[in-house]
Amino acid sequence: GAGVSQSPSNKVTEKGKDVELRCDPISGHTALYWYRQSLGQGLEFLIYFQGNSAPDKSGLPSDRFSAERTGGSVSTLTIQRTQQEDSAVYLCASSRAVNEETQYFGPGTRLLVL
Amino acid sequence: AQSVTQPDIHITVSEGASLELRCNYSYGATPYLFWYVQSPGQGLQLLLKYFSGDTLVQGIKGFEAEFKRSQSSFNLRKPSVHWSDAAEYFCAVGARRGSTLGRLYFGRGTQLTVWP
Numbered sequence: 001g002a003g004v005s006q007s008p009s010n011k012v013t014e015k016g017k018d019v020e021l022r023c024d025p026i027s028g029h030t031a032l033y034w035y036r037q038s039l040g041q042g043l044e045f046l047i048y049f050q051g052n053s054a055p056d057k058s059g060l061p062s063d064r065f066s067a068e069r070t071g072g073s074v075s076t077l078t079i080q081r082t083q084q085e086d087s088a089v090y091l092c093a094s095s096r097a098v099n100e101e102t103q104y105f106g107p108g109t110r111l112l113v114l
Numbered sequence: 115a116q117s118v119t120q121p122d123i124h125i126t127v128s129e130g131a132s133l134e135l136r137c138n139y140s141y142g143a144t145p146y147l148f149w150y151v152q153s154p155g156q157g158l159q160l161l162l163k164y165f166s167g168d169t170l171v172q173g174i175k176g177f178e179a180e181f182k183r184s185q186s187s188f189n190l191r192k193p194s195v196h197w198s199d200a201a202e203y204f205c206a207v208g209a210r211r212g213s214t215l216g217r218l219y220f221g222r223g224t225q226l227t228v229w230p
Contacts (some may be wrong), residue, residue, distance in 0.1 A: 004157070027148070031216065033216065033217075033218075035179060035224075042220060042221075043204065043206075043218075043220035043221065045217035045218065045219070046218040048217060050216070054178045055215075055216070056213070056214070056215075056216055056217060059217065066202060091157060091158065093158075098215055098216045099210070099211075101162075102148075102160055102163060103151070103218060105157040105158040105159075106157050106162070107155075107157040108157050
């Protein structure tokens with residue numbers, strides 16, 4: 001596609017439910033990144049993928065957060081047993097490679113946990 | 115630890131006035147440097163980047179930024195602001211190598227308001 005796409009654009013869920021957020025990167029981009037944007041913490045790195053592997057998961061805030069990428073393309077970020085503090089905008093980005101490459105961002109998924 | 119500081123949370127300028135948004139970083143070596151812009155409800159759009167070479171970089175929409183190694187700064191400038199420039203601006207740094215390769219560290223952002 002022309003750019004990074006994310007779905008859903010908005011998600012409202014109840015505390016304790018699981019949610020899945022999807023990211024479709026720019027075609028041909030091997031690297032994919034997840035960030036979280038919240039009022040309290042600003043923009044935070046969560047995880048990135050090089051192909052299907054995740055060399056750096058250290059930004060995931062707890063073990064309730066996980067992500068996978070299959071076929072070197074689409075990625076899913078899963079949050080289990082959501083908490084109110086998980087409410088944020090989750091941004092996905094992709095780049096042609098990890099090093100010396102620009103990250104292009106999607107529009108984000110706005111998650112609200114009630 | 116890596117950090118990015120944007121000291122101005124909110125800046126207001128008149129249309130046609132010049133603009134400078136400040137960005138300072140703390141990093142062990144010269145990082146990659148970026149400026150992104152975010153309009154309400156939108157993702158981040160890249161304005162410009164510095165990887166190497168000329169320390170004055172040109173970007174889209176008439177923006178430029180200058181990398182000053184001695185000051186650990188990467189300030190964003192525009193000679194004449196347009197009303198459509200109203201948005202939030204983020205400075206970011208990224209590692210050239212090492213364990214944090216791949217991740218960007220962002221400043222807290224500067225909200226720009228433009229008066230007609």
